[in-house]
Amino acid sequence: MNEEITSLIREDGLRLDGRGLHELRPISMQTGVLDRADGSCYLTWGNNKIICAVYGPRELHPKHLAQPDKAIVRVEYRLATFSVEERKSPAPRRREYELSKILSESINNVIFLEKFPNGTIDLFITVLDADGGTRCAALTAASLGLADAGIPMRGMITGCAVGKVDGKIVVDLSDIEDKEGEGDMPVAMIFNTGELTLLQCDGMLTPEEVEEGLKLSKTAIGQIYQMQRKALLAKYSQIEEQSDELDEEEE
Amino acid sequence: MRSEEIISSLERKYLTDLLTKGERMDNRDFWEGRPIQIIPNVIKKAEGSAMVKWGDTVVLAGVKVQLGSPFPDTPNDGVITVNLELSPISSPSYESGPPGPVAVEMARIVDRGIRESKIIPMNDPKLCVIPGKTVWILFVDVYILDDGGNLIDASALAAMAALANTRIPKVSIDEEIEEATLLDETEPLPRKGCVASLTYAKINDIIVYDPNLIEDRGKIARFSVAITDGGLICSMQKGESGVFLEEEILNILENASSQVKELIKIIEETSQVTELGQMFQFDF
Numbered sequence: 001m002n003e004e005i006t007s008l009i010r011e012d013g014l015r016l017d018g019r020g021l022h023e024l025r026p027i028s029m030q031t032g033v034l035d036r037a038d039g040s041c042y043l044t045w046g047n048n049k050i051i052c053a054v055y056g057p058r059e060l061h062p063k064h065l066a067q068p069d070k071a072i073v074r075v076e077y078r079l080a081t082f083s084v085e086e087r088k089s090p091a092p093r094r095r096e097y098e099l100s101k102i103l104s105e106s107i108n109n110v111i112f113l114e115k116f117p118n119g120t121i122d123l124f125i126t127v128l129d130a131d132g133g134t135r136c137a138a139l140t141a142a143s144l145g146l147a148d149a150g151i152p153m154r155g156m157i158t159g160c161a162v163g164k165v166d167g168k169i170v171v172d173l174s175d176i177e178d179k180e181g182e183g184d185m186p187v188a189m190i191f192n193t194g195e196l197t198l199l200q201c202d203g204m205l206t207p208e209e210v211e212e213g214l215k216l217s218k219t220a221i222g223q224i225y226q227m228q229r230k231a232l233l234a235k236y237s238q239i240e241e242q243s244d245e246l247d248e249e250e251e
Numbered sequence: 252m253r254s255e256e257i258i259s260s261l262e263r264k265y266l267t268d269l270l271t272k273g274e275r276m277d278n279r280d281f282w283e284g285r286p287i288q289i290i291p292n293v294i295k296k297a298e299g300s301a302m303v304k305w306g307d308t309v310v311l312a313g314v315k316v317q318l319g320s321p322f323p324d325t326p327n328d329g330v331i332t333v334n335l336e337l338s339p340i341s342s343p344s345y346e347s348g349p350p351g352p353v354a355v356e357m358a359r360i361v362d363r364g365i366r367e368s369k370i371i372p373m374n375d376p377k378l379c380v381i382p383g384k385t386v387w388i389l390f391v392d393v394y395i396l397d398d399g400g401n402l403i404d405a406s407a408l409a410a411m412a413a414l415a416n417t418r419i420p421k422v423s424i425d426e427e428i429e430e431a432t433l434l435d436e437t438e439p440l441p442r443k444g445c446v447a448s449l450t451y452a453k454i455n456d457i458i459v460y461d462p463n464l465i466e467d468r469g470k471i472a473r474f475s476v477a478i479t480d481g482g483l484i485c486s487m488q489k490g491e492s493g494v495f496l497e498e499e500i501l502n503i504l505e506n507a508s509s510q511v512k513e514l515i516k517i518i519e520e521t522s523q524v525t526e527l528g529q530m531f532q533f534d535f
Contacts, residue, residue: 030534030535033534033535034309034340034341034396034397034535035307035397035399036341036342036343036397036398037340037343042534042535044532047295047296049293049294051340051396052340053339053340053341055339055343058343076339076347078338080294080311080313080336080392080394081313081315081334081390081392082294082296082297082300082313082314082315082390082392083294083296083297083313084296085296086315086317087315087317087390087392090334090336090349090350090392091349122339124338124339124340124347126338126340126394128294128311128394129293129294129295129296129297130296131295131296
């Protein structure tokens with residue numbers, strides 16, 4: 001933990017965790033995990049562990065926030081106190097407020113909000129274990145939770161961070177690459193249309209590097225999008241199996 | 252899917268009619284608990300952690316440790332504090348924001364069980380690094396992820412299991428300047444024994460152990476007791492507006508004293524399976 005990190009890319013050209021420059025960490029997704037939420041998703045991404053609960057469309061309180069022509073989206077992104085190196089106080093910090101806001105703006109874009117005037121769709125996302133790239137993972141989990149809740153959307157949002165580490169553009173930064181690297185660029189898009197719903201950057205990148213990063217992120221997002229599809233299909237094929245069993249019993 | 256904090260009259264009637272016939276809605280006996288699973292060491296960034304699935308209740312506890320100053324009245328003791336987050340993730344009945352009275356009461360019940368049982372010897376030299384100056388502060392944070400009823404017992408079990416799997420960094424002490432430096436090596440948190448909580452709900456005049464969500468919401472009174480592996484009662488809490496008779500409490504205590512052994516056994520089993528640095532995955 002206290003060792004001096006001299007280089008984030010090893011002599012054999014691989015990264016500290018043994019990944020290639022454009023390789024994703026292992027990702028798993030599971031929908032419908034919470035009994036009481038309308039939709040939910042548990043996602044692991046490397047050592048990130050993220051749980052998302054979706055409620056709605058439902059009645060909005062306080063009423064003065066209501067919009068007569070559409071629903072609003074409220075997102076609460078939180079870090080668990082034990083998810084980070086130094087214990088985080090349970091009270092939200094500025095970073096959590098900012099992320100909640102940009103996540104909600106990103107999600108706003110894909111939901112047919114006009115179908116639910118005066119209502120709200122509430123998302124609660126908690127990072128249980130943090131390992132870099134939590135906002136992209138959170139958005140990926142959020143769209144699965146929304147789909148699981150049956151909320152009509154015009155596309156799935158998928159996120160993946162890219163960044164610059166030891167002068168090279170790499171995909172899916174780990175915690176240490178995020179902290180010690182030269183730049184971090186979280187990207188989220190609706191893969192099918194290529195529309196970016198979230199784009200941030202901190203660190204120093206040339207315009208060419210940004211372009212390369214966007215290209216790499218699109219490829220990675222394509223892979224993750226396929227995993228999202230599979231996770232959703234897995235839930236419904238399970239239901240199909242159960243209903244088949246029921247049919248057989250009846251016969 | 253259950254969304255209401257209160258239960259409808261129909262549901263209450265169904266619940267009480269069944270109980271009068273001697274049955275529970277999930278087919279358990281009155282004194283029978285639900286299946287329990289503990290998954291230890293699930294959070295990499297935490298010094299200790301455990302997920303507990305208690306029936307369909309899911310609770311995650313994590314322990315973070317840091318060096319800090321002792322309280323002036325206990326200069327030679329480490330510090331432990333239990334915090335509980337009742338987040339909207341677990342149920343539409345809960346709202347976000349700082350812990351309300353319900354969460355605070357539960358956190359304090361869990362805290363008292365651990366504190367009063369003295370299973371973590373706070374004056375152990377491993378916890379009191381420099382007497383009067385530097386001690387370990389243990390933050391036990393409990394997150395309720397899915398509220399299927401009986402949160403107190405599930406939280407207490409998760410907190411206990413997380414502590415049983417906690418490793419704290421070794422420190423080297425410079426006696427002259429009285430300063431402690433953290434080493435990379437870790438050692439298990441000192442622990443003497445085990446404690447578990449058992450909660451009983453009174454619905455009309457019938458008492459059941461381990462209430463599920465609907466029983467929890469239909470109850471008129473609640474009684475929780477924490478018992479150590481030595482069979483000592485170290486904390487009790489009666490909750491809600493209903494009442495218990497002395498005889499009822501004595502019956503509960505007798506039942507709890509025998510049921511606690513099973514809980515202690517599960518905790519000890521999970522604390523033995525973890526080897527240094529071994530992580531477990533959980534799903535739902």
